[in-house]
Each structure stands twice: as C-alpha cells, then as structure tokens.
Amino acid sequence: MALSILSNTAATKAAFAMNSNNVQLNKSLNRLSSGKQIVTPADDAGGLAVSMKLGSSIARNKSIVANIQNAMSFGEVQDGALSSAAKIVDRMAELTALSLDVMKSTTDVANYSTEFKALQNQLFDLTTEKFNGVSLFNSTSGKTFGTDVDNVEVITSDQGGAGAKVSMSKGLLLGAMTFSSFTATSAGAVGAAGVKSLANASGSEISIASSSANNAFTLSFFAKATENIATLRATSAAGLARLQLAEDHVRLTVANLEAANSRIMDVDVAAESTRFAKYNILSQVSAAMLVQANQTPATALMLL
Numbered sequence: 001m002a003l004s005i006l007s008n009t010a011a012t013k014a015a016f017a018m019n020s021n022n023v024q025l026n027k028s029l030n031r032l033s034s035g036k037q038i039v040t041p042a043d044d045a046g047g048l049a050v051s052m053k054l055g056s057s058i059a060r061n062k063s064i065v066a067n068i069q070n071a072m073s074f075g076e077v078q079d080g081a082l083s084s085a086a087k088i089v090d091r092m093a094e095l096t097a098l099s100l101d102v103m104k105s106t107t108d109v110a111n112y113s114t115e116f117k118a119l120q121n122q123l124f125d126l127t128t129e130k131f132n133g134v135s136l137f138n139s140t141s142g143k144t145f146g147t148d149v150d151n152v153e154v155i156t157s158d159q160g161g162a163g164a165k166v167s168m169s170k171g172l173l174l175g176a177m178t179f180s181s182f183t184a185t186s187a188g189a190v191g192a193a194g195v196k197s198l199a200n201a202s203g204s205e206i207s208i209a210s211s212s213a214n215n216a217f218t219l220s221f222f223a224k225a226t227e228n229i230a231t232l233r234a235t236s237a238a239g240l241a242r243l244q245l246a247e248d249h250v251r252l253t254v255a256n257l258e259a260a261n262s263r264i265m266d267v268d269v270a271a272e273s274t275r276f277a278k279y280n281i282l283s284q285v286s287a288a289m290l291v292q293a294n295q296t297p298a299t300a301l302m303l304l
Contacts, residue, residue: 011293028276059157072083093222137173176228
C-alpha cells in the first residue's frame, strides 16, 4: 500500500472500528445499568410491542385480583351477618319454648317477650346491612324466599364484561323469615297481607305474650327459619369457594404473564457481562491502534 500524507486509510478504518466497539459497549452499559434487554425501541421493536401488551394485561389482571378480594370480603361480611341471624333465631326459639312453660307466670312471659321484641328489631337491622353501600341482603317488598334476587356480578377476566364472571347472591334474608302461615309450611311474600316475619322494625308483628293476638304459632316456625338461613349460608359459601378458585387462577395467570414478559425484557446479566468485557477490551485496543495509525504518515518525513 502506498505511503500517503493526504489520506490515512488505516486510521479511518481504525476510527470506524473504535466507534462500532464504543456503540456496543454503551449498549451493554445501558442494559446492565437498567436491567432491561430492550432499552430503546431500536433494540427490538417487535419485542417491545409484545412486552407493552403483556404489561397491560398484567396490570388488568392485578386489578381483577383486587376486585375478587373485595367480593370475597363482601361474602365474608354477609356470612357473618347470616351467622348472627341464626343465633338470634335460635335464641328466639328458646324464649318461645320457655314462654310455653305452664309454670311461668304472666310476668315471666312478659319478660321473655321484652327480649323477644328486641331480637326482632336486631334481626330486622341485619336485613338492611350494607357493605360499602352495597346491600348484603335484598329486602325488597313483595319477594318471597327462594326467588331470584339482585346479585353482585364479579368480573374475573381481563376481558371485562365479555369475560368470565362470578355471581354473588345477595340472598333474601327478610323473606327467609316471612311466612304465609304460623305453621311455617310455606313462605309468604314480604309485605303481603296475611304474612308474618320474625324480623320486624317495631318488634310487634310476632309476640310470645299470651295476651297478644300475634302469638298463635308453633316452634316449627323457627325451625323453618333456621333451615332457610342455613340455605342462604350455603349459597354464600358456594360463591366464596368459586371466588377463591377464580383468584387462584388469575394470580397464576399474572405469574405466567410476568414470566413471559421477563423473557422479552429482562437482560441476561451473565451473557451481557461477557459482552461488556469483550467490547470494553476491543474499545481500548481500537483506540490504541487508532493512535498508531495516526502516527503512520509521520514516516513520510524521513523520506524528505
């Protein structure tokens, strides 16, 4: 190759090699410092697009988990209220049985009746309880126990309303304690004529006082009410069980999506450290060779 002063091809090539090595070295530095395989869109445009969609899906599914947990809290509060209702009905049955004792005086029965009325009030209060503004039990008048009532629809898919749902029954607690006859053979519509309910705001719809016109009923009334409450608890528990399975499924989905996104975005530290060491050495070597190449034209001075 001819010795030239105006052109230094060796230096030009050495500079190009040094720049290329520095570009790769900077990429490795950025990847290792950020922990990401894709630092700029130019690194992998297609992979970045897939990662964005996966990230969005992960965020949606995490929100779904939060919604499911809120629904489970709703169901747990509902079950607690039903458990309390069952205890109240059991106590009312005890008071009724005690009042039937012929050895009890009118005063004794009146004392039992006072507690009985208070329990009716408390039972009615339970039917109106809410969770964050959502009624635990649909107490709409005109409905009987066993009929369809408003449900709480819980979305369990990141597809929204078009995806999977779990229906949490709000249960008709007031209807479970309302009957068309004192023999408790059939349920009556809430608020209808000729029906009585254990749950009453005034505590006067049913009485165990012998002097009251509303005391003509049997203990089977309470047995049926307890059976109805047990049915409501079973329905609530079934919804909770399904929600738990739905939560487990969504959590597993989130874990799998995060793993998929990690394969695209996360840098392999071991491999990238090797690349960094490689280009770090090449960058230093190419810089040294550029210095040598720049000194080559000076040889021409020896010929002058």
